[in-house]
Amino acid sequence: MLESDDQSPHARAAGTAQHLFLLGAGGDLACRMLFPSLFFLGLDGLLPEGVRLTGVSRTPEPSEAFRNRMAASLSQHPRTLANGDSKTALARFLERMDYVALDITDPESVRALGDLIAPGAAPLYYFATSPSLFGPACKALKAAGLATPNARIVLEKPLGRDLDSCRALHDMVGEAFSENQILRVDHYLGKETVQNLIALRFGNTLFEPLWNNLTIDHVQITIAETQAVGDRWPYYDEYGALRDMLQNHLLQLLCLVAMEPPSDLDPDAVRAEKVKVLRSLRPIGRDEAALDTVRGQYVAGIVEGRPMPGYVEERGAPTRAETFVAIRAHIDNWRWAGVPFYLRTGKNLQQRRTEIVIQFKSVPHSVFGREGSRDLTPNQLVIRLQPEEDISLLMMNKTQGLSRDGMRLGAVPLSLSGGGVHQPDRRIAYERLLLDALDGNSTHFVGRAEVEQAWAWVAGIADGWAEGGAPLRSYPAGSWGPSAAHALTEREGRHWNE
Ligand code: BG6
DSSP, X not given: OOOOOOOSHHHHSTTOOSEEEEETTTSHHIIIIIHHHHHHHHHTTOSOTTOEEEEEESSOOOHHHHHHHHHHHHHTSHHHHHOTTHHHHHHHHXXXXXXXXXXXXXXXXXXXXXXXXXXXXXXEEEEOSOGGGHHHHHHHHHHTTOOOTTOEEEEESOOOSSHHHHHHHHHHHHTTSOGGGEEEEOGGGGSHHHHHHHHHHHSOSSSGGGSSTTTEEEEEEEEEOOSOOGGGHHHHHHHHHIIIIXXXXXXXXXXXXXXXXXXXXXXXXXXXXHHHHHHHBOOOOHHHHHHHEEEEEEESEEXXXXXXXXXXXXXTSOOOOOSEEEEEEOBOSTXXXXXXXXXXXXXXXXXXXXXXXXXXXXXXXXXXXXXXXHHOOOOEEEEEEESSOEEEEEEEEEOSSOOTTSOOEEEEEEESSSOOSOOTXXXXXXXXXXXXXXXXXXXXXXXXHHHHHHHHHHHHHHHHHHTTSSOEEEEETTBSSOHHHHHHHXXXXXXXXX
């Protein structure tokens, strides 16, 4: 049994977890994201002083060997290398850590975790495992007496593959843990610029009067990746871009853009507003799918100068899985009636770029004569998440100098975040989320109703596709997706920001 040496204000705060169990500690998510995030939190003095970290997985390995492996990998992380003062922090981090090998679906083995928890300490179980283990592991934790009222769990997508499987999963988990003990991660909500979007919308009076269908022409949300599906094809074959990216990340971004101001940042207040947006999404079924959705799969092409095989070659057999999806969505409420939300995401695209574009309407009348009027570009607010983080507002300005053509105008981007530069040492989105999870703050996590409502909307599209509503179109790797995705905007006189 480990002693709790924690006297920090963090640990004394109500709801702060004092023992984090990382289930699936040998997996990709834990090694690439979670352990580094925890280490950097420690490096910055943000981890609760006495919090214990236990890695759990099936592979037998002595704690010492596990710690050595962690030390080797963390010390080579670019952010560690950039920080001259990380040696002591790493040693302190490793002191907090141990490792146990067990089967998390077996109550008898799981009981061993209980022996590690100091009396009264609140455990946090982070499931970095396959979702197929969520239900059985929660059952085992309950049977082992570890689903105590002070315990919390963290789950990550995919939470089901459709509405029914999602509900079944929630019901199973719900038998051991109540809703306020469950934190569902969407790592996009941990990204700095996504948080900045909340500050921009609700920390300024400037935008709110303009944030509606009177002034905004349309909204675009793009998550474009240059990486291929690669060896993740078994997962992609089953989920495709619709379920992997749109059901969660794209819809979460849409909710943050479209929701009404919540009364405060209390998790329930924020979630209630997001659910209202999801409920207002106009259903897309078979008939609408043909007009409002595009599904694509990449064929061979060149990405960032490198020849890339098509998805079928990568995978070794023909498949109907989509690696690209674009959708024209409508939110049927007073604020957004008539404003299309264009959403798109894809693998092997021309550029890595994640951004939200708020496209304002043109001025109602131009006073600038023939030449000047040609220069007029409607205002645009671009919230860029990747590769660089920046928020910029495109404004019209008079170009300097004299001319006989009357006043000439130029579009000037104003950076609202002082950013736009590539920040190699920026935080991993999981740092924010892990910190919040340890502190028991669930504002940046997703509620059950949100996930299920998102599935309900996505199910309409998936069914529409299954009934032949939209053909699977090919696009060359390294392009911006099928030409039909351009037609989606262009037939209405709009175009993607590329
Ligand atoms: C994950 C998806 O949720 O998000 C991946 O499963 C995708 O397919 C990834 O590549 C993108 O995340 P990010 O933070 O790199 O944009």
